[in-house]
Amino acid sequence: MMNTEDETSGGTVTLISKEGERFQVDTNVAKMSKLVESTIDEEDDDDDQLNDICLPNVKASVLAKVIEYCEHYQTDKMTAITTPLKSSKIEDLVQPWYADYVKVEQVMLFELVTAANFMDIKPLLDLTCLAVSVYIKGKSPEELRRIFNLSNEFTPEEEAQVREENKWAEQPPNNNKNNNND
DSSP: OOOOOOGGGOOEEEEEOTTOOEEEEEHHHHTTSHHHHHHHHHHHHHOSSOOOEEOTTSOHHHHHHHHHHHHHHHHSOOOOOOSSOSOSOHHHHSOHHHHHHTOSOHHHHHHHHHHHHHHTOHHHHHHHHHHHHHHHTTOOHHHHHHHTTOOOOSOHHHHHHHHHHTHHHHSOOOSSOSOOOO
């Protein structure tokens, strides 16, 4: 087992995925996760040696991607994502590396959102949520139900009633101020 140095001056920590795969990570990189940071701080209070940190909600393939993000972030911090968004293209909002980073399969993207949330890595959560929002923009209710694996709990009659009551939400914005109830 590797003996770690004082965490403030570097050293490493071992992150363990759901499957038990071990990832040796620079402590400063791992501390991008507030969950990992608080675990390290708690262990510092308990004893002099840093134990492994288990992440039972994060698959190995996802953890590898999270670590890739955190390592890159150390040398090239991501531009903060501000709202309202200036564009609906990720490429216009963050650096090219980050835009390419979220060009992954839908399942991986959703798992990255979950991992970023669980591990409490705000910039990664911001980026992955942005990617999801861009991905779902302009999709129909049916497409959204498929994407998010949701069932339609309305009967056709109920759905027609809801659509009628919310017709205004489906109409494109009207730039002239005239009433369209001709």
